[in-house]
Amino acid sequence: MKIVLVCAGGFSTTMMMNSIKKTIENSEKLDIKDFTPMEAIPVDALSSKIDQFDIVLLGPQVGHKKEEVQRLADEHGIPIYVLAADVYGAMDGATVLKQALIAHHKYHNK
Secondary structure: OOEEEEEOOOHHHHHHHHHHHHHHHOOOOOOHHHHOOEEEEEHHHHHHHHHHOOEEEEOHHHHHHHHHHHHHHHHHOOOEEEOOHHHHHOOOHHHHHHHHHHHHHHHHOO
């Protein structure tokens, strides 16, 4: 599953993406190759890259753009998930990865 994490700027999302990658690398069941590419980008760059990914994660700081991102994601047949501020603030990559996997599964099995 190829993950893109969109944000306003980039610093904190890069930290979150590193936390997600570390979770995958430390897992006995997951393989990082199954999650490549995995990228953190500004929300304004999403339209030019969205077709490279299987799910869009929205950082809480751009949650107000959910409807706009949802329309774009629907055009490409991929789910989006808005990260909770407390999980994001804790840089809890394991929880974010779990939420992404669940959202992706639910979207494609509805």
